[in-house]
Amino acid sequence: TSELIEEILDKYPKKVAKKRAKSLVSNDPEIDQEIQSNIRTIPGIITQRGCCYAGCKGVILGPTRDIINIVHGPIGCSFYAWLTRRNQTDPGPDGENYMNYCFSTDMQDTNIVFGGEKKLEAAIREAYEIFKPHSIGVFSTCPIGLIGDDVHAVSRKMKEELGINIFGFSCEGYKGVSQSAGHHIANNGIFKHVVGLNDTDPGGKFKINLLGEYNIGGDSFVLEKYFEEMGITLVSTFSGNSTISQFENAHMADLNAVMCHRSINYIAEMLEKKHGIPWIKINFIGADATAKSLRKIAEYFEDEELIAKTEEIIEREMLEVKATIEDVKSRTEGKLCMMYVGGSRAHHYQELFGEIGMRTISAGYEFGHRDDYEGRKVIDSIKIDADSRNIEELDIVKDETFWRQDLVDKKTALENEGFGFSEYDGMMPDMEKNSLVIDDISHWETEKLIEYYKPDIIGAGIKEKYVIQKYGVPLKQLHSYDYGGPYAGFKGAVNFYKDIDQMVNTKIWGLIPPPWKNEPELVAKLAHTA
Ligand code: CFM
Ligand code: HCA
Numbered sequence: 001t002s003e004l005i006e007e008i009l010d011k012y013p014k015k016v017a018k019k020r021a022k023s024l025v026s027n028d029p030e031i032d033q034e035i036q037s038n039i040r041t042i043p044g045i046i047t048q049r050g051c052c053y054a055g056c057k058g059v060i061l062g063p064t065r066d067i068i069n070i071v072h073g074p075i076g077c078s079f080y081a082w083l084t085r086r087n088q089t090d091p092g093p094d095g096e097n098y099m100n101y102c103f104s105t106d107m108q109d110t111n112i113v114f115g116g117e118k119k120l121e122a123a124i125r126e127a128y129e130i131f132k133p134h135s136i137g138v139f140s141t142c143p144i145g146l147i148g149d150d151v152h153a154v155s156r157k158m159k160e161e162l163g164i165n166i167f168g169f170s171c172e173g174y175k176g177v178s179q180s181a182g183h184h185i186a187n188n189g190i191f192k193h194v195v196g197l198n199d200t201d202p203g204g205k206f207k208i209n210l211l212g213e214y215n216i217g218g219d220s221f222v223l224e225k226y227f228e229e230m231g232i233t234l235v236s237t238f239s240g241n242s243t244i245s246q247f248e249n250a251h252m253a254d255l256n257a258v259m260c261h262r263s264i265n266y267i268a269e270m271l272e273k274k275h276g277i278p279w280i281k282i283n284f285i286g287a288d289a290t291a292k293s294l295r296k297i298a299e300y301f302e303d304e305e306l307i308a309k310t311e312e313i314i315e316r317e318m319l320e321v322k323a324t325i326e327d328v329k330s331r332t333e334g335k336l337c338m339m340y341v342g343g344s345r346a347h348h349y350q351e352l353f354g355e356i357g358m359r360t361i362s363a364g365y366e367f368g369h370r371d372d373y374e375g376r377k378v379i380d381s382i383k384i385d386a387d388s389r390n391i392e393e394l395d396i397v398k399d400e401t402f403w404r405q406d407l408v409d410k411k412t413a414l415e416n417e418g419f420g421f422s423e424y425d426g427m428m429p430d431m432e433k434n435s436l437v438i439d440d441i442s443h444w445e446t447e448k449l450i451e452y453y454k455p456d457i458i459g460a461g462i463k464e465k466y467v468i469q470k471y472g473v474p475l476k477q478l479h480s481y482d483y484g485g486p487y488a489g490f491k492g493a494v495n496f497y498k499d500i501d502q503m504v505n506t507k508i509w510g511l512i513p514p515p516w517k518n519e520p521e522l523v524a525k526l527a528h529t530a
Contacts, residue, residue, distance in 0.1 A: 001026035001434045008448050016042055023439040027431045034378075035428070037439040038369045040177045040387065046443040048340065048463050049366045051173030053077060055182025057139040059263060060190070061169075063087035063214050065097040066243045068133045071104045072120050072151055073141030077173075078104035086480045088218050089241050096133075096243075103127060107143060117149050124158045124166065135194075135244045138168040145172035165244075167193040177387050178367035178440075180262065180343060184391045187266035190238070190247055191394065195271070197248035199402065204233030206301045209253040209277075211268055212260030212344070213284070215240025217485020222492050223284055226294060230309050238264055251275045251402055255300055257282045257293070261424045262343030262365075262372050272422070273396040276404040278411040281424045286351035287321040287493040299419065300410075317490035324494045325356060328501040333357035335456040335504050338449060340441045340464070341478045343368040347427035349459055349478055352487070356497050358504075360431065361453050364438035368427075373437065375426040443467065456504045472509040476500065 005024045009017040022036035041047040050058075053073075058081040061069055071078040082102040091097035105123045107116050124136055136158075138151045151168035159166040169189050171182045208227070213220055220240040227234050235253040236246035256268045256279035268279035280300065282293035291314045298310040335358045339346045343365050350360045370378050411421055428437055438445060446464060449455075450471050458468050459478040468475045476482065476499070484499050486492040 001436050004436065004448070004452050007452075008445055011444065016045070020045075020442075024445075025428070025437045027428055027435045027437050028433055029429045029431060030433070032374065033428065035370060035373045035437060035439055037365065037373060038177060038180060038367065038388070039385070041440055047366070047440055048461060049178040049440060051142075051179065052175040052182040052185065053139060053141050053171045053173045054081065055176075055179030055263070056169050056171035056186040056189075057081050057137075057182070058085060059179060059214070060183055060186030060239060061137055061139075063089065063099070063239045064242045064244055064247075065089045065091060065099050066133065066245065067135040067137055068098050068101075068103055068127050068131060069137045069139060070120070070123055070127060071139050071141060072116065072123075072144050072149065073105065073107055073139075074143065075104050075106045077141040078102050078106075084480070085214070086216050086485075087240060088215050088221070090221070092243075098131065098133065112143055112147055115147060115149060116144070117154050120149065120151065120154050121158060124154070125162070128162050128164065133164065135165040136167075137189075138166070140168070140170055140172050142173040145170065145175070165193065165197075175390060180367040180369065181387075181391050183263040184266055187264060187270070188392055188394050191267060191270050194244060194247045195267075196251050196274075196399075196402070198245065199252065200249065202233055202235045202249055202252055205231060206297075206303070206306060207233045207235050207253045208255045208257055208297065209235050209250050209271075210237040211256050211258045211279070212262075212264040213237055213240050213488070214260075215242075216479070217481040217487065219284070219486045219488035219492060222486045222489040226313060226489060229313055230294070230298070230306060232297070232306075238267055251277070251399075253277060254404075254407060255280065255297070257297060258424075259284060260344040262368055265424075268422075270394065270396050274399050275402050276398075276408045278407055278421050280421055283348050283351070284488040285345070285348035285492075286355060287318065287490050288355065289348070289351050290489050290493070291318070300414065320494055321490050324497050328497045329357050331505050332497075332501055334359070336361050336453060337457045337459060338362040338453065338455045339459040339478065340364050340366065340438070340446070341460060342366050343372055345459075345478045347372070347430065350427075350430065352493060352496055353500070355493065356500065358456075358500070360435065361455065362436040362438065362449055363427065363431065364441050365427075366440055368439070371424065371426060373426050373428050373439070375429065376422070376424050447471070457500065469509070472513070474503045474506070474509060476503060 009021055019042055025033055025035045089099055105119050111119055138155050140151050155166045155168040169185055171185045175181050236250040256271055256277055258268050258279050258281050271277045283289040284293055294310050298307045337353050337358050337360055346363045346365050370382050450473055457474050459476050461477055461479045465475045487496045
């Protein structure tokens with residue numbers, strides 16, 4: 001792997017090579033290794049990252065159905081975030097669902113010159129008159145920050161005028177180095193403006209919030225069924241198949257179960273600081289991971305009946321899982337995969353591939369931080385740079401009225417028995433020795449890796465998909481699942497095994513060599529030799 005890294009870096013100008021070198025690591029799970037991440041992409045490198053606005057509006061607020069999210073910016077920004085992520089929702093009995101609409105102030109040149117605050121006010125008023133929602137979110141895209149429109153002042157004014165909850169996000173695309181900054185801004189905004197508005201007891205014996213599960217391809221629908229069967233009240237999900245009303249009530253839960261650590265750990269931390277609600281890291285991608293996570297939730301509540309019910313579900317669901325693995329594994333065993341995805345899936349999906357005998361030889365995040373690679377133990381040693389300083393850290397104080405001392409005591413007692421809280425060990429300790437870990441991979445690096453490893457499949461996104469397929473390697477979108485899914489839980493794992501079996505065993509890629517392999521698509525001659 002070290003030779004491969006040398007070869008990759010060799011192509012870059014010296015300065016670039018020096019910088020990139022710190023983001024490519026030949027993995028050794030036995031030792032502590034540092035990887036450079038969450039820094040600006042080097043100009044000129046083709047990154048797969050998205051922007052701060054995508055992380056705030058598209059990722060965190062996007063999957064919530066009963067809020068009108070108005071994008072303050074040119075129409076292209078709104079169009080980009082319009083359901084492309086495949087986050088699904090069940091509109092419920094009230095049918096209040098604005099997710100299939102695309103709300104935008106459609107900023108024009110003249111608005112950029114003379115300011116767009118009046119236009120934003122009008123948009124909020126119009127949206128309210130038509131739909132009468134009880135919440136409206138406003139999201140700034142790049143030009144808004146540049147011209148200085150104050151979305152917060154407009155939101156406050158309109159909140160007063162209309163008497164509903166309206167709040168703004170300064171999530172201009174350039175605000176951070178990737179989507180990750182937008183997650184943080186969104187977490188802060190929801191915590192400040194929404195969480196805690198409703199103190200009604202949601203009822204039930206076991207109450208949890210599911211954090212970092214976005215219902216891509218219907219994943220949450222699968223998980224919700226397990227919770228229902230277990231008798232667990234899902235107070236809120238941040239944010240998939242979710243409502244703003246659930247967020248308002250989130251501080252009434254007994255536990256936060258965190259799926260995607262990268263995007264939502266801030267809310268988990270703030271709920272613990274303010275209300276004493278502990279959090280655990282769980283993962284519902286992979287059948288074994290699902291079983292482990294359901295058990296961990298059940299053990300937390302220390303209830304015999306709940307534990308027994310959980311075992312019953314696991315046993316029942318594992319029948320289909322095992323039968324499918326048995327069928328698929330003879331065709332998938334030993335095949336190689338590589339994954340470059342966001343800030344959590346490049347880790348979570350390795351287990352799922354592993355269950356059908358496939359090896360992950362290289363993986364990386366687009367925008368994960370060092371803790372997502374190396375574990376939360378490194379958080380205190382992460383250097384704060386100009387970019388991370390850009391994002392506000394909220395000052396959270398203990399809420400004396402809604403402080404759960406019982407949960408704080410429960411946490412201490414369970415910790416003494418070896419139950420882990422607030423832990424995430426990251427991706428690198430789970431990867432093979434000498435596998436290649438890469439942060440913010442570039443197209444050049446991807447091409448080089450295909451040549452070297454000849455993987456059977458790559459998991460990544462839409463920007464890589466067709467380039468990689470032209471190399472004769474199938475690409476599974478691990479963001480949108482292409483047109484498939486759900487892939488979470490036991491049912492999801494079964495779907496995934498079957499889809500991957502088909503993808504890695506189809507002969508089609510070998511049958512269609514790309515046209516340029518045999519003859520160049522363009523022939524050119526130097527003018528003076530013609
Ligand atoms: Fe978390 Fe996500 Fe991901 Fe993410 Fe994303 Fe996504 Fe992703 Mo695309 S919240 S970090 S910002 S698991 S949208 S549902 S698939 S890059 S790996
Ligand atoms: C985003 C959303 C995205 C993009 C996926 C992709 C998603 O980052 O804005 O590049 O294919 O999951 O939809 O991550």
